Amino acid sequence: MIRPDPGGGNRGIRNRSWRQRESDPGTAPVFSLRGAGVRFGATWALEGVDLEVGAGERVALVGPSGAGKTTLLSLLNGSRRPTAGRVAVLGRDLATVRPSELRHLQRRVGTVHQQHHLVGPLRVVHNVNAGRLGEWSLLEAVRSLISPTDVAAAEAALARVGIAEKLYERTDTLSGGQQQRVALARVLVQRPVAILGDEPISSLDPARAEEVMQLLAGLAGDAGRALVVSLHAVEHALRHCNRLVGLRQGRLVFDAAAAEVTPVMVEELYRIDQSTDEHGEGAA
Numbered sequence: 001m002i003r004p005d006p007g008g009g010n011r012g013i014r015n016r017s018w019r020q021r022e023s024d025p026g027t028a029p030v031f032s033l034r035g036a037g038v039r040f041g042a043t044w045a046l047e048g049v050d051l052e053v054g055a056g057e058r059v060a061l062v063g064p065s066g067a068g069k070t071t072l073l074s075l076l077n078g079s080r081r082p083t084a085g086r087v088a089v090l091g092r093d094l095a096t097v098r099p100s101e102l103r104h105l106q107r108r109v110g111t112v113h114q115q116h117h118l119v120g121p122l123r124v125v126h127n128v129n130a131g132r133l134g135e136w137s138l139l140e141a142v143r144s145l146i147s148p149t150d151v152a153a154a155e156a157a158l159a160r161v162g163i164a165e166k167l168y169e170r171t172d173t174l175s176g177g178q179q180q181r182v183a184l185a186r187v188l189v190q191r192p193v194a195i196l197g198d199e200p201i202s203s204l205d206p207a208r209a210e211e212v213m214q215l216l217a218g219l220a221g222d223a224g225r226a227l228v229v230s231l232h233a234v235e236h237a238l239r240h241c242n243r244l245v246g247l248r249q250g251r252l253v254f255d256a257a258a259a260e261v262t263p264v265m266v267e268e269l270y271r272i273d274q275s276t277d278e279h280g281e282g283a284a
């Protein structure tokens with residue numbers, strides 16, 4: 001799990017541009033957090049988190065409501081800056097990279113949410129292509145709305161998530177599970193090195209939830225992407241992820257291979273502590 005320091009005193013690696021360095025497989029973990037913390041007012045939502053996630057890993061973030069799962073995901077995709085510690089993506093510290101590199105790295109990390117943030121009245125192809133907006137010029141983006149640009153990439157992404165035939169359908173005519181697939185396709189056209197999911201299955205029925213989890217795990221397997229997903233259902237985490245990270249009151253309480261997670265560890269993680277004012281809600 002722990003990889004050598006990407007710079008590592010290797011002048012050859014250090015002297016190359018960040019784009020070249022990023023394309024080197026295996027030189028840096030996808031995510032690396034050192035002593036990362038986030039404070040909201042007087043409260044630490046996350047504190048002292050050390051975590052490394054490598055290519056191809058499927059990591060579930062589990063823990064009671066308010067444990068800091070969403071906050072951790074927001075550090076990984078760079079939408080929030082840590083109050084303490086450092087966060088690196090592909091070996092690049094998000095606090096010190098140039099704004100252009102920060103945007104580039106953020107585009108390589110795709111995030112799916114419980115709410116898909118799709119535009120219902122638009123055709124599916126436009127919602128998928130929205131994943132490209134960060135790399136397109138304004139002119140290309142506007143042109144794409146009038147006549148879809150790069151339909152082939154959108155179609156390939158939809159094929160990968162099993163709904164290629166929906167390309168020109170109005171998005172709001174699709175079922176919840178199909179819309180979650182459109183959201184996944186939108187992430188895929190970003191050519192992500194990592195996919196983050198914040199409770200991506202919590203609004204789906206059990207059968208659809210299982211399908212989407214299988215899909216997410218498969219997408220992580222393609223091209224050695226990393227998957228980091230917050231889940232309330234520990235059984236999904238155990239079935240589809242190879243590593244579980246348990247968070248409680250903003251602290252990492254375990255980081256273990258799925259096969260090593262015991263019922264006692266899960267019970268302890270979700271234990272309702274009467275003596276504190278924490279927000280534990282019981283195991284899923």
Ligand SMILES: Nc1ncnc2c1ncn2[C@@H]1O[C@H](COP(=O)(O)OP(=O)(O)OP(=O)(O)O)[C@@H](O)[C@H]1O
Pocket residue numbers: 040044045063064065066067068069070071072
């Ligand atoms: N924008 C914010 N401002 C103030 N406090 C916040 C903010 N976002 C999160 N918090 C607090 O930080 C802590 C962690 O919240 P977070 O949303 O990361 O938990 P979570 O594990 O994702 O919970 P859930 O399972 O309910 O989604 C909570 O105490 C929460 O109230």
Ligand SMILES: [Mg+2]
Pocket residue numbers: 069070071198230
């Ligand atoms: Mg959350």
